[in-house]
Amino acid sequence: MTIHRRQFMQAAGAAGALATVPTTVLAADAAKPAGTPKQEANMTTFVLIHGAWHYGALWEDVAKPLRKAGHTVHTPTLAGNGPGDGIDRTVGHSDAVKSAVDYVVENDLKDFVLLGHSYGGTIISRMAEELPDRIRRLIYWNAFVLNDGESIEAVSPPHYKQLMDAIAASGAYGPGAVKLPFPVWREAFMNDADLALAQKTYELTTPHPLRTLTDRVALKSFHELKTPRSYINCTEDIAMPPGDFAWHPRFTARLGLCRLVQMPGGHEACFTNPELLAAKIVEAGRD
Amino acid sequence: MTIHRRQFMQAAGAAGALATVPTTVLAADAAKPAGTPKQEANMTTFVLIHGAWHYGALWEDVAKPLRKAGHTVHTPTLAGNGPGDGIDRTVGHSDAVKSAVDYVVENDLKDFVLLGHSYGGTIISRMAEELPDRIRRLIYWNAFVLNDGESIEAVSPPHYKQLMDAIAASGAYGPGAVKLPFPVWREAFMNDADLALAQKTYELTTPHPLRTLTDRVALKSFHELKTPRSYINCTEDIAMPPGDFAWHPRFTARLGLCRLVQMPGGHEACFTNPELLAAKIVEAGRD
Amino acid sequence: MTIHRRQFMQAAGAAGALATVPTTVLAADAAKPAGTPKQEANMTTFVLIHGAWHYGALWEDVAKPLRKAGHTVHTPTLAGNGPGDGIDRTVGHSDAVKSAVDYVVENDLKDFVLLGHSYGGTIISRMAEELPDRIRRLIYWNAFVLNDGESIEAVSPPHYKQLMDAIAASGAYGPGAVKLPFPVWREAFMNDADLALAQKTYELTTPHPLRTLTDRVALKSFHELKTPRSYINCTEDIAMPPGDFAWHPRFTARLGLCRLVQMPGGHEACFTNPELLAAKIVEAGRD
Numbered sequence: 001m002t003i004h005r006r007q008f009m010q011a012a013g014a015a016g017a018l019a020t021v022p023t024t025v026l027a028a029d030a031a032k033p034a035g036t037p038k039q040e041a042n043m044t045t046f047v048l049i050h051g052a053w054h055y056g057a058l059w060e061d062v063a064k065p066l067r068k069a070g071h072t073v074h075t076p077t078l079a080g081n082g083p084g085d086g087i088d089r090t091v092g093h094s095d096a097v098k099s100a101v102d103y104v105v106e107n108d109l110k111d112f113v114l115l116g117h118s119y120g121g122t123i124i125s126r127m128a129e130e131l132p133d134r135i136r137r138l139i140y141w142n143a144f145v146l147n148d149g150e151s152i153e154a155v156s157p158p159h160y161k162q163l164m165d166a167i168a169a170s171g172a173y174g175p176g177a178v179k180l181p182f183p184v185w186r187e188a189f190m191n192d193a194d195l196a197l198a199q200k201t202y203e204l205t206t207p208h209p210l211r212t213l214t215d216r217v218a219l220k221s222f223h224e225l226k227t228p229r230s231y232i233n234c235t236e237d238i239a240m241p242p243g244d245f246a247w248h249p250r251f252t253a254r255l256g257l258c259r260l261v262q263m264p265g266g267h268e269a270c271f272t273n274p275e276l277l278a279a280k281i282v283e284a285g286r287d
Numbered sequence: 288m289t290i291h292r293r294q295f296m297q298a299a300g301a302a303g304a305l306a307t308v309p310t311t312v313l314a315a316d317a318a319k320p321a322g323t324p325k326q327e328a329n330m331t332t333f334v335l336i337h338g339a340w341h342y343g344a345l346w347e348d349v350a351k352p353l354r355k356a357g358h359t360v361h362t363p364t365l366a367g368n369g370p371g372d373g374i375d376r377t378v379g380h381s382d383a384v385k386s387a388v389d390y391v392v393e394n395d396l397k398d399f400v401l402l403g404h405s406y407g408g409t410i411i412s413r414m415a416e417e418l419p420d421r422i423r424r425l426i427y428w429n430a431f432v433l434n435d436g437e438s439i440e441a442v443s444p445p446h447y448k449q450l451m452d453a454i455a456a457s458g459a460y461g462p463g464a465v466k467l468p469f470p471v472w473r474e475a476f477m478n479d480a481d482l483a484l485a486q487k488t489y490e491l492t493t494p495h496p497l498r499t500l501t502d503r504v505a506l507k508s509f510h511e512l513k514t515p516r517s518y519i520n521c522t523e524d525i526a527m528p529p530g531d532f533a534w535h536p537r538f539t540a541r542l543g544l545c546r547l548v549q550m551p552g553g554h555e556a557c558f559t560n561p562e563l564l565a566a567k568i569v570e571a572g573r574d
Numbered sequence: 575m576t577i578h579r580r581q582f583m584q585a586a587g588a589a590g591a592l593a594t595v596p597t598t599v600l601a602a603d604a605a606k607p608a609g610t611p612k613q614e615a616n617m618t619t620f621v622l623i624h625g626a627w628h629y630g631a632l633w634e635d636v637a638k639p640l641r642k643a644g645h646t647v648h649t650p651t652l653a654g655n656g657p658g659d660g661i662d663r664t665v666g667h668s669d670a671v672k673s674a675v676d677y678v679v680e681n682d683l684k685d686f687v688l689l690g691h692s693y694g695g696t697i698i699s700r701m702a703e704e705l706p707d708r709i710r711r712l713i714y715w716n717a718f719v720l721n722d723g724e725s726i727e728a729v730s731p732p733h734y735k736q737l738m739d740a741i742a743a744s745g746a747y748g749p750g751a752v753k754l755p756f757p758v759w760r761e762a763f764m765n766d767a768d769l770a771l772a773q774k775t776y777e778l779t780t781p782h783p784l785r786t787l788t789d790r791v792a793l794k795s796f797h798e799l800k801t802p803r804s805y806i807n808c809t810e811d812i813a814m815p816p817g818d819f820a821w822h823p824r825f826t827a828r829l830g831l832c833r834l835v836q837m838p839g840g841h842e843a844c845f846t847n848p849e850l851l852a853a854k855i856v857e858a859g860r861d
Contacts, residue, residue: 184831187802191833195861228474238834242823249529257471259478260525262551264836287482515761536816544758546765547812549838574769 044113044136044285045072049100049127051118051143052213053179053205054270055082061274066281074112076103078123080209089177089207093151093215097126104131113285115139118239118267119212121251122146125222132225139284141232141277142239142267145251148219152212157245168210177207188238192266192273201271223256230259230284232277239267259284331400331423331572332359336387336414338405338430339500340466340492341557342369348561353568361399363390365410367496376464376494380438380502384413391418400572402426405526405554406499408538409433412509419512426571428519428564429526429554432538435506439499444532455497464494475525479553479560488558510543517546517571519564526554546571618687618710618859619646623674623701625692625717626787627753627779628844629656635848640855648686650677652697654783663781664750667725667789671700678705687859689713692813692841693786695825696720699796706799713858715806715851716813716841719825722793726786731819742784751781762812766840766847775845797830804833804858806851813841833858 046066048059056075063073079099080091100123104112114135116124121143128135144152153161167178180189182202190198233248240247252258261284263269269277333353335346343362350360366386367378387410391399401422403411408430415422431439440448454465467476469489477485520535527534539545548571550556556564620640622633630649637647653673654665674697678686688709690698695717702709718726727735741752754763756776764772807822814821826832835858837843843851 183802187831187833191835192857228470236834236836238826238832241827242834243827246823249533252525253528253530257474258525259474260523260529261478262523283479515757536820539812540815540817544761545812546761547810547816548765549810570766 042286043070043072044282045074045109045111046281046285047074047076047104047109047112047114049114049116049120049123050075050078050081051116051120052208053081054117055206058204059270062270062278062281065275065278069278069282071282074103074107074109076100078120078212080212081206083206085174087206089173089209090175090211091209092211093122093126093217096209096212097123097130100127101130104134110134111136113137113139115141115281115285116143117141117270118143119152119208122152122217125219126217128225128227129219129221132227135227137285137287138227138229139232139281140229140251140255141281141284142234142237142247143231143251145254146217146219147223147254149216151214151216153214154216155245157241164210164213173207176209176211178210178213179205179207188241189267190272191238192236192264193268193271197271201268228259228287229255229257230261231255232261232263232280232284234265234267234269235262236265237267329573330357330359331569332361332396332398333568333572334361334363334391334396334399334401336401336403336407336410337362337365337368338403338407339495340368341404342493345491346557349557349565349568352562352565356565356569358569361390361394361396363387365407365499367499368493370493372461374493376460376496377462377498378496379498380409380413380504383496383499384410384417387414388417391421397421398423400424400426402428402568402572403430404428404557405430406439406495409439409504412506413504415512415514416506416508419514422514424572424574425514425516426519426568427516427538427542428568428571429521429524429534430518430538432541433504433506434510434541436503438501438503440501441503444528451497451500460494463496463498465497465500466492466494475528476554477559478525479523479551480555480558484558488555515546516542516544517548518542519567519571520547520549521552521554521556522549523552524554616860617644617646618856619648619683619685620855620859621648621650621678621683621686621688623688623690623694623697624649624652624655625690625694626782627655628691629780632778633844636844636852636855639849639852643852643856645856648677648681648683650674652694652786654786655780657780659748661780663748663783664785665783666785667696667700667791670783670786671697671704674701675704678708684708685710687711687713689715689855689859690717691715691844692717693726693782696726696791699793700791702799702801703793703795706801709801711859711861712801712803713806713855714803714825714829715855715858716808716811716821717805717825719828720791720793721797721828723790725788725790727788728790729819731815738784738787747781750783750785752784752787753779753781762815763841764846765812766810766838767842767845771845775842797828802833803829804835805829806835806837806854806858808839808841808843809836810839811841811843 048063050056050058056077059075063075066073076099078096080087080089080096104127112135114124114127121140124138125146128138144155146155164178168176173179185202186195186198190201231248231252233252237247252260261280263276263280265273335349337343337345343364346362350362353360363386365383367374367376367383391414399422401411401414408427411425412433415425431442433442451465455463460466472489473482473485477488518535518539520539524534539547548567550563550567552560622636624630624632630651633649637649640647650673652670654661654663654670678701686709688698688701695714698712699720702712718729720729738752742750747753759776760769760772764775805822805826807826811821826834835854837850837854839847
């Protein structure tokens with residue numbers, strides 16, 4: 001709530017603390033629309049950061065309609081993710097963040113809309129700290145919004161920790177790697193899919209580096225940033241279980257002034273309804 | 288909860304306290320459909336009470352489809368609202384109520400469905416106390432439902448008070464007047480709009496008398512009234528932030544037996560989806 | 575929460591307690607899709623258990639599209655329900671359960687999807703205990719999920735008890751029988767209907783045996799069962815009032831790993847939107 005108020009006042013008010021700003025400045029600033037559109041013909045550059053068990057190429061069905069509409073779409077794969085035996089799944093959260101930051105710097109991306117899905121939400125919060133001047137807007141799509149020092153594990157229901165630790169200990173997916181049991185994927189992640197699609201996508205997804213879910217993430221400046229932000233909530237997403245652990249309003253409330261966009265669907269709408277998701281990304285990402 | 292139970296039992300039961308009514312009367316009453324339709328050919332008279340920063344003419348896109356369907360629509364402007372430098376924005380809540388009551392009496396409106404949007408909810412609760420026999424049904428559309436002695440300020444998150452006080456103190460909008468900073472309007476009120484519509488409607492709306500938001504409202508008989516009531520909730524409305532402060536179920540729960548109607552959209556669906564809102568008003572307002 | 579974790583781990587893991595299973599078995603099991611479809615051409619046998627005031631024939635508009643799509647649909651009437659003066663409305667919860675179990679055994683139904691609506695949810699939990707090997711999946715449609723020793727009365731808001739006791743005491747519907755007052759039916763159950771449909775269905779529904787709502791239900795093994803389960807939530811269902819008493823997430827959370835399916839509509843979508851409900855039943859019931 002403290003965070004909420006602070007960020008709200010910043011977005012609503014002026015450059016500094018509201019109370020210390022001359023009231024004429026405040027009023028002038030308050031009355032002025034936020035920023036002027038810098039994009040030509042509403043074309044946007046999107047950088048989409050995947051969730052756990054995913055990798056860049058799995059955004060394809062979402063990226064296609066965005067590109068067809070004229071937008072530019074980048075879908076980097078985070079360190080520790082992706083198919084193949086050669087991937088080091090023992091990496092931690094800071095390695096994943098570094099891989100995403102490096103991608104942006106190497107491609108010299110600027111003025112882009114940065115979206116994080118699920119685990120990816122923890123990555124974009126850190127990217128916003130590292131690259132504040134390059135990001136036009138943040139979009140969290142059923143994503144974790146961490147406070148300073150939290151891990152994904154710490155904000156997830158205890159049965160996930162128990163399950164992940166057991167899977168990791170089994171060694172079934174190699175050192176440091178975990179994957180959801182199929183019944184959990186089918187019921188809690190792909191609840192809006194038929195069995196065939198649940199099976200196909202289960203095979204497409206890959207083992208995930210457990211440490212990225214258990215590392216505590218330092219977020220020293222994120223909650224002071226004034227970067228505009230949106231949250232896309234799929235209304236049937238039960239990857240975080242209904243009730244106290246639900247994505248929304250738990251994580252939306254942590255973002256302060258934040259544009260809420262909702263759509264029907266489960267946690268993997270990128271597979272079950274990619275066209276609608278693409279439309280909602282545009283809605284969430286516009287100025 | 289006490290209020291809920293009381294009103295529920297009244298609507299469900301008979302004219303007096305359920306326990307004191309002869310059981311045969313109760314059963315007979317219970318089995319009988321509520322009232323007989325008095326409206327010819329389902330034509331309804333609607334009185335639409337606007338929210339803060341709004342005024343009567345801004346209902347036009349909602350009123351049009353209602354009138355086209357044969358209904359009669361009144362859209363009075365409350366005291367202290369509306370465009371122009373000549374408006375006294377130092378008025379209080381009782382002035383606004385009086386202006387609405389006067390409108391109904393002067394036009395001799397009877398048997399009408401009375402809708403309040405947002406701030407307008409606090410007006411229609413008082414109108415229901417003043418004009419109980421003229422009102423067929425109350426509709427709260429993402430509206431405040433106050434308890435006796437509460438103000439809008441008291442049931443809103445603290446950052447709104449801080450913001451409004453600062454804006455009022457700035458004097459930017461004249462004595463007693465406040466207006467939302469654009470970023471709050473764009474993100475939290477017009478989250479389902481594009482930037483152009485957010486800007487256009489920001490310019491259409493006008494300064495609002497702050498006292499109507501801070502005055503404590505006496506509601507001595509409202510929660511005893513048996514007037515049927517509905518609540519329209521726009522599912523993406525984040526003008527009250529998600530969580531404990533959300534419109535629904537917080538305010539719906541205060542109305543006892545109440546018909547819930549939902550639609551997609553943000554707080555300003557009168558601008559972003561007026562046709563669907565009109566359809567939902569009919570659904571909420573029918574017997 | 576304890577229940578949630580336990581059932582989640584069972585569904586996610588293996589036959590026994592996760593901690594005691596050899597990790598290689600766990601991993602192998604975890605990676606394998608759940609079961610293989612046994613149904614030819616996706617044809618399913620559905621057994622639909624009605625709610626209070628309902629009886630089997632009132633499923634007709636839902637059963638029709640299911641049958642048209644090739645499914646088999648059974649709609650037994652529970653003991654104590656149905657039209658006619660000859661029905662004994664003094665029966666209790668165990669009588670209703672027995673009547674449903676007998677129906678399944680007499681018709682030798684196997685490998686079926688078992689759905690319970692509202693009160694029917696308490697019946698199917700007990701049926702799952704009695705007939706675990708015959709049930710392919712459970713679907714709760716805005717239904718009560720009881721814990722061991724609870725009654726429907728105990729998990730409903732107090733005003734319902736007060737109301738039901740008064741109606742029963744009136745004797746208006748014969749020994750042991752209750753029926754909702756029309757205003758409650760119209761506003762809280764048929765909120766998505768017009769008045770004519772609310773009236774017509776009010777006349778179709780019949781008195782209900784009160785004891786089935788007040789009997790405490792023993793559920794000794796239900797929460798240990800591994801039967802897959804889904805929950806269909808109609809998003810405008812206010813038969814349980816919004817807030818702490820709402821169907822969802824209160825009862826979904828009691829089911830552990832559970833597929834959530836949502837649709838617009840009130841508590842009686844079988845009357846107000848039977849085609850969509852049928853489609854959602856298929857979605858909830860598939861493997």
